[in-house]
Amino acid sequence: MATEQPKDVFEKEVQVLERAKALLLIKNKSVEEIAQEYKDLSHEYENLLNDARVMTRVSDRLQIRLNRAYDELHNTNDELNQTNDKLNQANDDLIQSTEEINRKRIVLQSMVDELTKTRISKRATTITLTAAIFLFVVTEVFFDPIIDKYFENDFYFNLILKLFFALMLKPIDYLVEWYLLQDIKRKSKHSAVVVSE
Amino acid sequence: MENIQLEGTGRTPEVSFNAQTGDLSISGRSIPENSIAFYQPLFDWLDAYIQVPCPETIFEFNLEYFNTSSSKCILDMLRKLEALSEKRHDTRVKWYFDEGDEDMEESGNDFKSLINLDIELVMKS
Numbered sequence: 001m002a003t004e005q006p007k008d009v010f011e012k013e014v015q016v017l018e019r020a021k022a023l024l025l026i027k028n029k030s031v032e033e034i035a036q037e038y039k040d041l042s043h044e045y046e047n048l049l050n051d052a053r054v055m056t057r058v059s060d061r062l063q064i065r066l067n068r069a070y071d072e073l074h075n076t077n078d079e080l081n082q083t084n085d086k087l088n089q090a091n092d093d094l095i096q097s098t099e100e101i102n103r104k105r106i107v108l109q110s111m112v113d114e115l116t117k118t119r120i121s122k123r124a125t126t127i128t129l130t131a132a133i134f135l136f137v138v139t140e141v142f143f144d145p146i147i148d149k150y151f152e153n154d155f156y157f158n159l160i161l162k163l164f165f166a167l168m169l170k171p172i173d174y175l176v177e178w179y180l181l182q183d184i185k186r187k188s189k190h191s192a193v194v195v196s197e
Numbered sequence: 198m199e200n201i202q203l204e205g206t207g208r209t210p211e212v213s214f215n216a217q218t219g220d221l222s223i224s225g226r227s228i229p230e231n232s233i234a235f236y237q238p239l240f241d242w243l244d245a246y247i248q249v250p251c252p253e254t255i256f257e258f259n260l261e262y263f264n265t266s267s268s269k270c271i272l273d274m275l276r277k278l279e280a281l282s283e284k285r286h287d288t289r290v291k292w293y294f295d296e297g298d299e300d301m302e303e304s305g306n307d308f309k310s311l312i313n314l315d316i317e318l319v320m321k322s
Contacts, residue, residue, distance in 0.1 A: 009269040058268040
């Protein structure tokens with residue numbers, strides 16, 4: 001293998017040119033020798049011309065191929081940009097939908113809370129009314145004979161006592177409602193813990 | 198004489214030159230930054246091979262892409278094979294191209310028109 005590294009792919013052609021230039025400096029060449037050199041040079045020139053033709057065609061094809069690849073890349077890039085825009089739009093729509101859902105969820109939760117409160121309030125009222133009936137019966141059966149005996153059937157005392165029981169109904173209603181609400185909250189909390197587990 | 202076996206890279210082709218069988222091939226991409234640095238050892242090998250060639254030499258070009266300076270190197274290799282053929286050695290060249298790859302087919306035809314050698318254009322299935 002050769003040890004000297006050529007400078008470029010036209011090294012051989014450069015050598016031919018240098019040889020031709022060197023021949024111009026030689027004065028004592030015969031006509032036959034000059035004709036032979038001219039023939040060799042023509043042959044090399046023909047080869048070089050043919051090479052140049054082929055290389056130009058190859059190069060042109062490469063350029064067309066590169067342009068085609070560039071156009072394809074450009075088109076693909078445009079398509080990617082369009083897809084990206086669509087994805088961004090879809091993402092914005094999704095965010096808006098999520099916000100809308102959250103808003104509706106809050107409204108719905110508020111309605112559910114209100115409904116629960118109303119249901120509990122009704123239940124508390126029922127319990128309070130039951131307690132009132134129970135107290136009425138108790139006062140009539142147990143307290144009235146005692147009042148008759150010890151307070152000589154004092155009308156005002158009787159009235160104040162019954163008024164006291166009547167006034168106690170609202171705090172009882174409030175306490176029952178508060179207890180039922182706490183009970184519901186405790187049960188909801190317990191359910192959430194069970195689901196998360 | 199040693200054989201040449203080079204793995205292909207993203208820029209240089211795979212090369213397999215077997216002096217014992219006469220099977221020579223170049224395949225893949227040929228876009229080296231310095232074409233002559235890559236091809237010169239192959240030229241030197243071919244020059245040595247031409248001195249003691251096999252009875253039959255088959256050179257297969259199976260390139261998918263090559264740059265302009267590689268095309269000059271390909272021409273120079275074909276000229277060396279042409280010289281071998283002129284010595285009355287059985288020398289054949291196969292130029293492979295993919296179906297639909299008109300560029301590579303036309304390049305093969307260009308080389309064929311320029312070199313006085315049996316160059317067969319083979320479409321890969």
